[in-house]
Amino acid sequence: MSAPSGPALPWRAVVALSVTMIIAWGSQYYAIAVLAPAIAEAEGWSREAIFGAYSLGLLAQGLCSFPVGLLLDRFGGRIVMSVGSVLSALALAGLAAAPSEPWFFAAWVATGAAMAATQYEPAFATITASFGDQARRAITILTFAGGLASTVAWPITAALLPRLGWRGTYRIWAAAALLVCLPLHATLLPGARVARGAARRPLGPILRAAAFWFVALALTTGAVLFSIVAVHAIPMLQEAGLSATAAVAIASFTGPMQVAGRVLEFAGLQRVRPSRVAILAAAAQPVAIVALMGVGQWWWLAGVYVVLYGASGGILTIVRGTVPAELFGREGYGAVSGALGTPGIVARAIGPYAAAWLWQAAGGDYRPVQVVMVACGVLAALAFLGAARCAPPPGPAVGPPAGR
Structure with a gap:
């Protein structure tokens, strides 16, 4: 498998992933730190239960990482991360709609599956398949943006919370996954062509x-x-x-x-x-x-x-x-x-x-x-x-x- 080189390198994919990493990490990983006290107060759920649901989501992410990796090798980042964006939007909307703790836990399991398809691991796999010897430089650039996720997400979440409540805040993050991440993944990421050799x-x-x-x-x-x-x-x-x-x-x-x-x-x-x-x-x-x-x-x-x-x-x-x-x-x-x-x-x-x-x-x-x-x-x-x-x-x- 020969990776693209020279001017054919899809640097636009790095730009797209830099934006989507901020949204994915911000909504799926960092927002809960700001929202947990409000969730506990509004719903009467214990913080232990709230963070227990979050930890269950991380476990789901771990269990999904390997099958998602196989799908990345077979279909490429465009399809896998686009599907992940849709799943992220649905999962975050599910969190916002949760009428009970069991629903909240189930929505975090879905969020964990979305994490496996939208965070660093699939982004690194997409870049590695596309950039060849230049992947290291591209990955480093991507992590610059990823490192800003908490800096961006915490103030935004804190600003939305008093206006929209914790449920409305999660709805905004769900909309960002659907209206920003999905189009970027679907239009700017490389398709399955560069991944076919990897699957063999x-x-x-x-x-x-x-x-x-x-x-x-x-x-x-x-x-x-x-x-x-x-x-x-x-x-x-x-x-x-x-x-x-x-x-x-x-x-x-x-x-x-x-x-x-x-x-x-x-x-x-x-x-x-x-x-x-x-x-x-x-x-x-x-x-x-x-x-x-x-x-x-x-x-x-x-x-x-x-x-x-x-x-x-x-x-x-x-x-x-x-x-x-x-x-x-x-x-x-x-x-x-x-x-x-x-x-x-x-x-x-x-x-x-x-x-x-x-x-x-x-x-x-x-x-x-x-x-x-x-x-x-x-x-x-x-x-x-x-x-x-x-x-x-x-x-x-x-x-x-x-x-x-």
Whole structure:
């Protein structure tokens, strides 16, 4: 399979996906953080039930990732992501219409299926099938936009909520999926032509390779760390002695640091193989958590934590899309990426609850949780190292070989 090159590269697809990633992540992932208190107050449902439904959606996303990957290889991003946009609109409208908790849970399952067909994994697969050796640069550009999702979605959701209520806000997001994402996916993404060659590659040999399981382990342990930070970072900083305002301010710098990490990858690391970049970025994460553990004694370590964690996290988002293509080739990328991502998405759903249980079992002490986080970060770095060392000679790489 030869990928397009030169002027034939569909850069308009990257522009389209940059817009749709903001809407998909904003509506399916970030909006609930703003809307949950209003839902609880209006409906009388517990926050545990609301976030339990959300976690069930993440589990559904994980279970759907592999079959969606197979569909991407067979039919291409245009069809799969267009169908995903329709499903997203219906699911978000279902959330808005939910008359009871069981309905709300069912709508989140549908939303999870839509996540699998509209977020980073299908976007990365679409770009990899279309861009060939230029996919790494295109993926990096796409993650710049994706990193703005919370910055865009939280203020919009907060502005709509007092005017339209939580149900009306979800209806607006549903309309955005149908009226913005669907036309962009249907008209600007490549069709099935570039995906036909990818569908011919048997997946069995890759699944039997040690490198595959090393990468899966790295992505899964990294997802555990990420999910715990996403929910518990602010309480951890407060436990270390920071005020609520200071903790929120420190945590809010994670996003800009992610962008800084992606700029570094784009400007300075394009000639380094993605697997090597992954090792370095993953190794920085446990160092960041160790710094977080020391904030109670030395407050300035909060800055060290947010810089290291944010920048490395921004880079790791990119390598999620580029390492599979480097180690296993571009053919069959959708299925390989879906299989690799499934356990990580499931771990992302379970991680915050497991951390809360451990915190409570430790008598309200986050130190055991932080030890687990450090262990996850070290294990992720070692797993990426193992994958790089035992991988077979790569297929067409996403980035140029080191030293070229």
